[in-house]
Amino acid sequence: MTNNQPLPNKGRATYEHDVSPPTKDDIDRIMHRIREEVASEQSSRAQVTEGAVAESAPSPIPEAGVEPFAERPSGPPGNRVEDFLLADDEAFLENAYRRILNRDLDHGGRERFLARLKAKQISKLEVLARLRYSPEGRANGVPIRGGLAVWGLMKAVFRVPILGYLPALLIHLIRLPVAVANQERTTEDLWQAINENRDIVNKKVDHEKFWDVVNGKADNGRLAELESKLAALASEQARLLHKYQDQKRTLLDSQRRLNLLLEEARKRLPEPFDQEQVATLTAAADHWLDAHYVSFEDAFRGTRAEIKQRAEVYLELIRSVGAGTEEHPVIDLGCGRGELLELLKDHNLVARGIDLNQLLVKECRDTGFEVIEADAMDYLRKLHQASVGAITGLHLIEHIPFNQLVQLLDECLRVLKPGGLVAFETPNPENLRVGACNFYFDPTHLHPLPPLMSQFLLEARGYVAVEIKRLSEHRSVESLPLSPAETPDAQALNRVIEFINANFATAPDYAVIGYKA
Template sequence: MIEPNNLEINVDELMDKIRKDVVKRQVYSQETNLQPNNLQPNLDTSKLKLSISNIEAFLQNAESRSIVRTKWPDKLNFFPFNLSAKLQKLIIKILNFLFKDQREVNFNIINSLKESVALNYQLIDQIATLKAQGDSRLVNMDSRVQGIDERLVNMDSRVQGIDERLVNMDSRVQGVDERLVNMDSCVQGVDERLVNMDSRVQGIDERLVNVDSCIQGINDSLSAIDTLISSWLTGIQEGLDTVKIQVQAIDEYKSIVDARIERLNEHLITTDNRIITAVTRIQEINEHYIRNDSYLKNDLMQQKRLITVFLEEAKKCLPEPFNQEQLQTFINEDIHFLDAFYVAFEEQFRGSRQEIVNRLKVYLPLIEEAKIGTHESPILDVGCGRGEWLELLQESGYTARGLDINRVMVEQSRSRGFEVIEADVIVYMQSLPDSSLGIVTGFHIIEHLAFPTLMKFFSEVVRILKPGGLAIFETPNPQNVLVGSCNFYLDPTHRNPLPSSMIKFILETQGLQQVKVINLHPYPETYKVIGSEIAERFNEYFYGPQDYAVVGYKIIT
């Protein structure tokens, strides 16, 4: 049985000590009352101190035994109390919880007895003093001793109550013993289950032995098979050695063939490079001659036309001199003197036809959104040039016609099946009725017009557009420093750079609404400088959009 932590106080012995002290004090009090003037001269307090010292020793022992137990007693570390550490801690916690109140009572009793011992020490000191002071002090001390006796009697009654509580605690400890017995029975049940498990493990061991014998038989069979396979593989290896010799011979022959093929490849690469160089040179020569041929043909056509006109007019007036009307005919033909040159110039600097078509595709969504370009609201492209925009419109199913003054370009566009009119832009637009067109476009045309002509042109555009009609004009962007300072002047027929804010303002004053500017064709990213904010501003001014377009709509009345 587990011994409790706080039941080791020998209360009987302690009570006997207290009773003996009380009896001695009563005898002393009686003798003092009988002989008040006869003080015992040989009163020895050393024996009393010795008794109190014994009481202190008992109190220290009781205090040490009443503290909370935190360690499993060594004398219980044997079967069946040889439990796990966790279970020992759990039992100790349960016992500490069960005897919590008893420990508190014991501590209170011990503290009271300590106070009594301290008081007895004080009494001993006072008795020694009283011996020196005389009979009067002894009388007072008697009364105090009587009070102490009364307190000791009360303490006796309290100790009896403690005895009763200790008896109750013994009964509770017996209950704990019964629970431990039950726990022992549970542990025995666990042992029985472990025995059953051992028997099952033995059965498994027997089955494993049978399996091992089966595996041994399989291993013997595999050994026989390995022997057969080894002999078979030996035959195969011999055949492979023969094949290997043949393959080596083939590899040698292949190496010779590869060397010859490598030499042929080198020769072919050299030949291909020479052919590519020759083809590139031929293409350059062809392009050069094609441009020159186109220019010469167009120029010859114009010269032939001028000579023909000159001869026809000369026949009319000869032998008389030319009149004013005839001279004006020559002057009108003189403006077409550079038509062939400008066509060649466009071929060189404008870009290829396919490149321009791809650039103009950006405007198709605007036309589709405006729901125009039908027979009732046709499109007029001013300065149609080589007809790239007309080609794109025709492929998209829109009704459009072009207008240009360059006869060579007019003939080229007509040869492609486009409807193109040769006329001065202002004269032709003045001949059109009000609100007769759905869209008027002009790509790189307005920079060729003088400012008064430009204002008259925009005025006519607004007049001939239908309500809700669309105007689109593209021109070089002078905000790009490279364009405004150099590229703009590559074309000798350009007048002045036109800032986008100015053109937007002019169109708005002429009566168009929702006018917006679309920046187009920036330099490739490879041109741009990477770095700080200054680098970004540099890129914007030097490698930003090279062109812009202004788009506006006529007010719907």
């Protein structure tokens, strides 16, 4: 490009270095075009507000930070000035050269414009005008809508000392209503953002960083830090809520037992206690750890949803023997929080729960399940022979001494209908981590029961088709992958991996299932 190339019918201005002082005719023509452009812009805004769709071609310029076009487009008609201004300085230059001059940005152009753009010594509009109205740009004739000639010359006039102040002031006065409207919209958007994030403000999480976010000043690192603090706050809130629920449960249980003791004492005062009252007080004392055990279940057993998912394995077994009807219901011994009862109810199967923990019984009844507070043996002894379709006990038999377990199995066999089943789930000590550690999380567990021993016990008490079902579903069990054959010493290494998987990644629970002939 050469110096002092004239704009067609727009006066004279240099396009490489300095600007020659414009004449009065130049300024008159500029102001005339400025008024036309402002009127056109206001008309366009009104059409958009009324819902009219303005004619617009796809933008040839990628957004700021996006890689420039790999191809050299020929510059289809309809290019707009604002489309060129979206990219940052270097990407803007590269795309302007490709769209207007139909070639890549050369070293001379980079040296001439890039540093001045970054230093705000020249505007992008001036660069566009210099490129478009250079001999090369005029030869290509790429149409650019948006008053490029006017705005480019106007920017150049603004730089003229003293003389440039007048048109600049006039332009700002003309655009003042638009600027005020934009500011009002920005203020409304800001308050909307504040209202949407009011919960963050109320939580008092680092107000300075919050306002940085609102003002768009926070970098990604500070945003991530804020999100991390909010997540930690939510986690702490959940923990405190859980602790509050535990304390409330314990307090209510203590209050209930204290009222019972006071009532018994009031009945006999000043007389001494009789045998029945002593038995009542003793029974109340047996439940003093009920709340503690419920808290243990919540902490170590797993969430209600997880236990319900794990119990799905028993659905088809129960259906296969025709259990879950009014004549032959399912009896869930040690029903706990009632996850299996809920699952069976969801599938329209009749089930009844038995448990000794008064708090768990109350919670199940409040949920709408039929649950009886009783000892499993005492309850089974009161049932008629062959009156039950299936009996389940999830994590029950590890709590029962061996002699009582044998008696329990005998009573289950008596009350089952022919073809009915029992299914007892228990921790699997074949998994060394379970057998050596996790089993003893529950202090009421007596000792682990190996699968083959449980299978033998059921067969010895008269059950048929006894099977062991090792359970890994919904238990986060992960095995180590074997090494590829091409790995050095793969065969020896895989033997070690198989040993680890067999002893540490095997099913953490199993069910022993038996049928009545």
